[in-house]
Amino acid sequence: MHTILPSVLSFVLLYGYAAIFSISYLAVFLPLPQTVVLLAGGAFAGQGYLNIFSLIFFSSLGNILGDLTCFILARKYGKELLMKIGLKKLILSKKFTEMETFINDTAGPTVFISRIIPLGTIVDILSGLSKMSFKKFMAYVIAGNIVYTIGVALVGLFLGNAWQNVTSIFSAAGIVIAIIIVIFALSRIYFHKLKHRMKKTESSN
Amino acid sequence: MENKNKFISHRSRKILIAAVIVAGIFSWLYVALNMSSLRPRTFYLHNYYRQPIVVKDISSWMTFDYINKVFHLSPSYLKDAFKISDQKYPRITIEQLSKETKASSTEIIKNVQNYIVIYFSSSTNGQ
Numbered sequence: 482m483h484t485i486l487p488s489v490l491s492f493v494l495l496y497g498y499a500a501i502f503s504i505s506y507l508a509v510f511l512p513l514p515q516t517v518v519l520l521a522g523g524a525f526a527g528q529g530y531l532n533i534f535s536l537i538f539f540s541s542l543g544n545i546l547g548d549l550t551c552f553i554l555a556r557k558y559g560k561e562l563l564m565k566i567g568l569k570k571l572i573l574s575k576k577f578t579e580m581e582t583f584i585n586d587t588a589g590p591t592v593f594i595s596r597i598i599p600l601g602t603i604v605d606i607l608s609g610l611s612k613m614s615f616k617k618f619m620a621y622v623i624a625g626n627i628v629y630t631i632g633v634a635l636v637g638l639f640l641g642n643a644w645q646n647v648t649s650i651f652s653a654a655g656i657v658i659a660i661i662i663v664i665f666a667l668s669r670i671y672f673h674k675l676k677h678r679m680k681k682t683e684s685s686n
Numbered sequence: 687m688e689n690k691n692k693f694i695s696h697r698s699r700k701i702l703i704a705a706v707i708v709a710g711i712f713s714w715l716y717v718a719l720n721m722s723s724l725r726p727r728t729f730y731l732h733n734y735y736r737q738p739i740v741v742k743d744i745s746s747w748m749t750f751d752y753i754n755k756v757f758h759l760s761p762s763y764l765k766d767a768f769k770i771s772d773q774k775y776p777r778i779t780i781e782q783l784s785k786e787t788k789a790s791s792t793e794i795i796k797n798v799q800n801y802i803v804i805y806f807s808s809s810t811n812g813q
Contacts, residue, residue, distance in 0.1 A: 487747035491779045494749040528739060528756045642739045657709045661702070668701045 486514050486648075490521060497531065498539040505543025509551050509602050515544075516633055517648050523637020524644040533638055537630050544596070544626040548605050552618055555609025563610075581611040588617050596625030597632075598658050741799040746784065746791040750776035757802055767801045768794075 493500045501522060508515035519540055526533040563572055571577055584591060584607050595604035608618050637644050739756050754761055754776055765775050772778055772786065780798065784791040 487745070487781075491747045491749065491781065494747070494752045494779070495777055525752075530752055530755050642743055645743070657713055661705045661709050664705050665698070665702050669698055672695075672697060 486517060489514060489518055493518060493522065493525075494530075498535055501536060502539040502543040505540045506547040506550075509544070509547030509605065519630065519633040520637040520640075520644045520648065523634040523639075524641055525637075526634070527638045527641050533634060537627075537634050540634070541623075541626050541630045544630065545623055548596075548601060548622045548626070549619065551602060551605035552609045552613075552615075552622075555606040556612060556615075557609075559606065559610045580607065584608055584611040585613055588613055589621055592618060592621035593625040593628075596622070596629045600662070741802050744780075744795050744798055746781040746795065747779060749779050750783075753798065753802075757805075759802065759805060763805060764798065764801060768797070 489504065493504070501518070504513055504515055504518050507513055519536075522531055522536045522540070523533065525531045526536050560572055563569075584604075588608070591604055592608060595601050636647070640647060741757075744753065750764055750770075753759065754764065761776060764770070768783065768787075770778075770783065772783075780794050781791055783789075784794050787794075
């Protein structure tokens with residue numbers, strides 16, 4: 482990420498809001514340093530180089546359109562694609578149905594919070610696969626993205642040039658969140674296997 | 687009507703909450719341990735916000751347009767100082783200038799810093 486960041490920052494300084502919009506849109510599909518760019522954008526706005534309201538508008542717009550694109554593609558072609566690549570069993574499994582129910586039951590908090598933590602794309606895909614209502618998804622995506630964009634841009638505006646010191650904290654926070662997710666997933670797998678083993682022992686007795 | 691979703695069980699929820707608390711504690715420790723290096727830059731003496739840019743922060747990814755604006759330089763000052771003939775000026779980066787002139791970006795950054803210092807000392811003396 483550190484090797485592409487200088488190029489991305491140059492891109493922002495050269496092309497302004499068009500760059501902000503395209504980075505925000507593409508960050509849904511590619512591993513781009515969108516949070517850092519938004520932080521830097523807030524600092525640039527504080528220095529008078531960009532306008533904070535335009536920054537928030539174009540960044541939110543890019544995020545929202547990116548999320549909607551991902552959701553629509555997953556909704557229309559997601560299951561078909563998964564079946565084609567040999568995951569038919571997964572689609573037809575009980576766990577998948579439970580996941581769909583969970584996503585639809587907790588649409589609001591799941592979609593909203595995933596805009597703030599680095600799980601946005603995964604939730605977009607799962608929401609699409611679960612055939613979540615488009616209006617519901619759009620409402621929470623718009624709300625979540627606006628809150629996220631305003632929050633990060635204002636932090637950048639507040640810090641001014643000190644934003645460069647804080648990027649390491651954001652990177653560390655991202656790593657911590659990723660570790661939590663991995664621990665959670667591994668613990669789920671472990672307890673599931675343990676439960677299965679215990680059931681087997683009970684039935685053999 | 688009961689609607690118990692088994693996707694996240696009670697035990698998994700406890701583990702997730704514990705993991706979030708542990709991660710929160712480590713994050714707080716990280717910020718607290720690094721606060722001393724953050725503080726001089728984050729909490730500026732006269733303003734608690736909008737830390738201004740200083741010459742030593744100039745980096746190769748910055749454009750001349752950006753440098754001119756944040757340091758309030760005359761648009762042609764650095765162009766004349768570096769004898770830049772590129773039509774795209776000031777929308778070129780220090781890195782791009784370094785490639786065009788085959789000079790190292792570190793050298794160009796040092797020169798930019800010196801020119802800015804000279805600009806402000808001559809402006810002060812002229813008053």
